[in-house]
Amino acid sequence: MQKRKHWNLGAKLAVAAAPFALLALLSISLTLWVSWQLDGGAAAVNEAGRMRMQAYRMSLLVAAGERTLLPDARSEFERSLALLSHGDPERPLFMPRDEDIRSRFDAVGQHWRQYSKHWLDVRPADNRGLREETARFTGRIDALVAGIEAHMSRWTALLNLMQLATMALAVIGATVLLYIGYLFVLEPVGQLKQALERIQQGDLGTRVERNSSDEFGTLADGFNDMADQIQAMYRNLEAKVSAKTAELQEKRERLEALYEVTSLIATARSLEELARGFVGYVARAVHADGVALRWSDEANRRYVLIASQGLPAYMTDGERCLRADECHCGAPNAPPFARVIPIQALEKEGLQYCSEAGFETLVSVPVRLKDRLMGEVDLFFHAEVDLSPSARSLLEALATHLASGMENLRLNALQHEAAVSQERNFLANELHDSIAQSLAFMKMQVEMMRTSLSAHDETGTRAVLDELDAGLRESTGDVRELLLHFRTRTNSEDIEAALQATLRKFEHQSGVRTTLTLREQGLPLPPDLQIQVLHIVQEALSNVRKHARAGHVWLDVQQQPQWRIEVRDDGRGFETGDGPPDETHVGLHIMQERAARIGARIEVFSTPGKGTSVVLTLPASDPTLLDLPPLQAVS
Incomplete structure (x- = not known):
């Protein structure tokens, strides 16, 4: 079976344009040939006119008797005659191929031979008849020129006709080519454009009819295949969107589960x-x-x-x-x-x-x-x-979060238990160093009172009762102070409010005036550190109440370059070298224990009769970086 030949778009356009191109080439070639003929004829007319001028010149030379110049003029005339006879393609110069022009040229040649024989070859006896003979000879030349000009007029008319024909051919060819271009190019492009617009508007069933076997036919097949694929993809799009939505919903639920479990573990x-x-x-x-x-x-x-x-x-x-x-x-x-x-x-x-x-x-x-x-x-x-793999990873992640949450609960419980145990130890130390010693002293006074009663010593009994009464009042004050210490809380980053509350309670209990001075604002103390500082200040105020017999107490707080808290009074003072009086009731060693826990330093300065100063100096490093175990005071 013979395979059918398919013409592509370039071949179709070439076949359609080839006849017009050939006709245009032929018309241009003919126009150039006619123009060349006209150029040759024009040169022949010029040369013939030159011959006429040469004839008049020779006539003048004969009439004047200047025979010496005649040979040159004659040779020049004969060269022009020969040039017209043979032509010169390089100029170009040639006479048209016409019988009438050829006969006129032959008449000019024959008349020239007669003219030269009668007037040029011999010296005439007189010059009568020279003018008439010359006029007849130049008339022959004029007739030749007229014949050439008539022939050129016909060629000029033919040239104009050919130019008009070329113009008509150009118009007809352009029209035909435009129509062919519309038929083979613009119309298929327009169909594709319309199909694309319908596709854009949602008509996925649009197809382009294949009307040719050229590139536009191939393009139509490609467009139809693309439309088929788009339509097939659109048909499956809803299912894919549903599947993707379900997948996203599943991922969202898993993320919500992770977030909820994380929030649960945190709360x-x-x-x-x-x-x-x-x-x-x-x-x-x-x-x-x-x-x-x-x-x-x-x-x-x-x-x-x-x-x-x-x-x-x-x-x-x-x-x-x-x-x-x-x-x-x-x-x-x-x-x-x-x-x-x-x-x-x-x-x-x-x-x-x-x-x-x-x-x-x-x-x-x-x-x-x-x-x-x-x-x-x-x-x-x-x-x-x-x-699924994602469900497995989700469950394993949730289980890992749960293990971390359970471990955190266990560690928090252990931390709370350690804090309670630690605070109980502090409370036991406080009771031992204050109330327990007072109770031991009162127990000794009870034994002394029994001895006095047995001896019926009323004076000694009264003295012992006075001592017991003073001990009971002192123990009651110690209990109040302990309750005050362990109920103290800091609810903000500023320690000033807590210090002011502590001084107000001290004034109410002791009747001693107080003054608070804050200098050089700096970084706030963390809550656990504030508790320890407040307890040390309260212990120093307790010593003032018990032993100093002061009328005024000053509390100076300096925050920069490091924290420095000083409690000063104007009481009776003591000799620091011998230690404070009645050391069993002074909480200096308790203050020193608390200071050691926070890395601070306690210094005591006192002068008999002029008062006592207790100075607490915190570490120079950033107090927020102190590694303190959590404390929970027991109210």
Whole structure:
């Protein structure tokens, strides 16, 4: 079978334009040839006119008798005659190929021979008849010129006609080419444009008809294929959008689960609150029918159910505490990742509560903190399920968050217990260094009073009773001060308010005037450090109340370049070398203990009769960087 020949767009345009191109080339060639003929004829006319001038010159030379110049004039005339006869293509110069012009040229030649023989070859006896003969000879030349000019007029008319024909051919060719261009190019392009506009407007069923086998036919096929693909993609777009929406919804739910579990871990204050909130979030995140959170002991021998959701009561009661490997749950040697366990496909061994409850799939997720197994999360489903990689990673991430939250609760509990124990030790030291010593002194006074009563010594008994009364008042004051110390709190970053409250209470208890001075504002003290500073200031004020007999107390606080707190009074003072009087009732060693805990320094300056000054100097480093254990005062 012979293969059908297909013409491309270039071949079609070339075939359509070729006849007009050939006609235009022929017309131009003919025009150039005619122009060349006209140029040759014009040169022949000029040369013939020159011959006429030469004839008049020779006639004048003959009439004047100048025979010496005649040979040159004659030779020049004969050269012109020969040039007209043979022509000169280089100029160009030639006579038209016409019988009338040729006969006229022959007549000029014949008349020239007669003229030269009669007037030039011999010297005539007289010159009569020279003018008439010359006129007849030049008339022959004029007739030749007239014939050439008539022939050139015809060629000129032909040239004009050919130019008009060329113009008409150009107009006709342009029109035909425009029509062919519209037919072969513009119309297919317009169809493609219209099809594209309909596609843009949503008409995906638009197609372009293939009317040719050229490039536009190929382009139409390509457009139709593209439209088919777009239409097919659009048909599947809704399904893809639905699938993508479902995927995004699933990711959003997982992110919400992670956020909710993270928020729960940050806000939960007890194990029960954390466990119940966690199982609820996990059940919603993976759409589980039941969830159980089991915690393991240190040896991973038992798993205790601490929270559940969606499980029947007999199942939670029966699996309240599982021994290791007693059931599909509670497997300490299981892999450290989520396991999918088909319940119905397993052998009937161990506990069968989940099977009796109608669950078909169990997903077990170990709860690990680093390398330590802390428990597991068990998810129950009534249908057969398989976890996707994203669901596995979500469950493992939630389990890791849960382990961190449980560990934080444990550490917080230990920290709170340590803080309570520490504060109890401080309270015991305070009681021992103040009230316990006062009670021991009063016990000694009671023994002395018994001795005085046995001896019926009324004076000694009264003295002992006075001592007991003073001791009781002093113990009562110590108890009030202790309650004041341990109820002191700092609710802001500024210690000034707490110091002012402490001074007001001191004035109310002792009646001694006080003055607070703050200088060189700096960085605030952290709350734990403020508590210790307040306790030291309160202890110094207690010593003033008990021993100084002062009328005025000054509290100076300097914050830059380091914290320096000074308590001064105008009391009786003492000799610092011998130690303060009645040292068993002075809390200097208590203040020094507190100062040592915060890395500070206590200095005591006193002059008998002029008062006492207690100076507390904090470390020069940034106080916010001090590594203090958390303190919780007991009210």
